[in-house]
Structure formats: structure tokens, C-alpha cells
Amino acid sequence: MAEEAISIDGFADLEAALVALADEALERQVLINAGTRALQPVQAEARRLVPVHEGKLRESLIIATNGLTRDAAREELIDKGAVRIWFGTANRNGVPREFGTFRSVAKPFARPAWEANVDGMLDTLAAELGPEVEAAAERLSKRRGRKG
16 A cells, blocks of 8 residues: 655644634634535545435535544543544445445545545645634634623
8 A cells, every 4th residue: 555645834833823722612613614624625526426326425425523432532542622524425325336345346436536635635724724723813802802
């Protein structure tokens, strides 16, 4: 399996800006908003590539976030401020279409969509995070101004 190294700079500055927000829910929302916008081109490409019979599989392709599972939070395996954003389907035909079965040939749609958009996704994420953090800081300062 081929491995590809990706180098991203600026996470120390991003972390400092998020910590400055001092509101865990706001930090998570910033990351969710930016991550969701970054995954939208992947979702659109996968919807374009998916084989369509009735269209149910195409319409079931979603971007979602998962909260921490109770066990993971209890064991502190995942940072409580962590955000997990995923793209996929709950349709039972998704995996057989993507990978094939012994009776049908694979018709991949998710992996090619990911590979075609991964560089753009990282660029979008980088471009979205700055303005999203600034907007969140502005909302937080307005909220604090009303309280105090």
C-alpha cells in the first residue's frame, strides 16, 4: 500500500487561537463548520461517481460528526475537545458497491472522490479555519459584552 506524507504548518497558531476562545463548545463548532465545508467537494464528487439504480445510495451520502462514545470519554482515549467528521453512507449497498462482492464487480465512488479532492480539501480547511476562528472570537466577545 502506498503511503503519502502530508505536511501542514500553522497548527500551533491555530491551537493558540482556539485556546484563546476559551469555550470548548465554540472551539468544537469552529472545527465542525470548517471541516464540513472542506468535505463538501468530496461529497459532491462521490454523488457524481456513484452508480445510480434508484438513487437511494447517492442520496444517502452524508457528512456527519460523531460525539465521543461514553466508553472512549470514560477511558479518556479521545480528547474531549476533539472533533471527528466523517463522510459516508448508512445505506447497506454502499460497501458492496464500493468494494464489490463475489458476484459483482467493484464500482468505487468514495475512494476516487477522496483522492481527487484531498489536496483541495486541505486547502479549503486551511482557508476556512482562519475566518471561522475570527468570527467565533467576535461572537464570543459580543456574548461576553452582553453578560458583563
